[in-house]
Amino acid sequence: MNATERADGSHPRSVPPGAADVRTPRRRKGSPRRHLTPRRTATRTGQYAALLGYLAFLAFPLLWLLSTAFKPPRELGSLHPTWIPEAPTLDNFRQAFAQQPLAAAAGNSLLAAAVSALLAILLATPMAYVLARVRNRLSRAATGWVVISQAFPLVLVIIPLFLILKGLHLVDSRIGLIMVYVVWSLPFALWMLTGYVRAVPRELEEAAAMDGAGRLRTLVSVTAPLLAPGIVATALFAFITAWNEFFFALVLLKSPEKQTLPVVLTHFLGAEGVADLGPLAASALLATLPSLLLFAVIQRRITGGMLAGAVKS
DSSP: OOTTSOTTSOOOOOOOTTOOOOOOOOOOTTOOSOOOOHHHHHHHHHHHHHHHHHHHHHHHHHHHHHHHHTOOHHHHTOSSOOSSOSSOOSHHHHHHHHHSOHHHHHHHHHHHHHHHHHHHHHHHHHHHHHHHHOOSHHHHHHHHHHHHHTTOOHHHHHHHHHHHHHHTTOTTOHHHHHHHHHHHHHHHHHHHHHHHHHTSOHHHHHHHHHTTOOHHHHIIIIIHHHTHHHHHHHHHHHHHHHHHOOHHHHHHOOSGGGOOHHHHHGGGBOTTSOBOHHHHHHHHHHHHHHHHHHHHHHHHHHHOOSOTTSSOO
């Protein structure tokens, strides 16, 4: 073996005379990449503790609602409540369906939420495309108005809105309620989709234009498929907003057979404000499940990026 040759047969790296040997030591297999200092460890521990506290804060009402829905009346009136029911029962759900038309109310809410979300997306997508691609004073003013309109309280608009719908003979009408939901959710949908459209590379649209595609064809065939995560997220927010909305439905709908689920839930409150707690908790739990299930099914679609690798730089 040569004097300059290592035991493993490799040769050492030559270093010019007068230069410092700045070889980077190799990390042994299985050794940690970097050591966390006590300060970084304390910071990370605090972050995880804050996250767990926030999750517990969000989960507490749902867990308590779940526990209350399965408790018998004796446990509901106990001075020492427990998380887990000692004698779980489904009587609260039976009483809820027997006392109020929950199935019909859920159907009304589903119809209003689904149709209003669909119409809001169909209207907001081309409008958001124009606001994102056309930059002038009019588009900036429209964007500012969209943001400002979100600050209007419901009480400020309910009276003129009621008078307009009354003149159109749309009070106590499902169509009138859907129109209100579309108008109310449209600014937020427009604001969200505008940001998604701006994230789509212009190079894709320019390539489509070079192939002879017009604006509408480019929007439908190129931009819209890339906006799928944004469209799904916006539709989800519009659906949940309409599903949980209470004030407009309370004012505009008078017929019991047309009332939505949030309005029907108030019927479990007595004349003196005393709540029938068991059936109310069971009904509220059922009203919460569609939003949770819908989000659980499409949450991957929302968080998944579809623009990765669309344009090579």
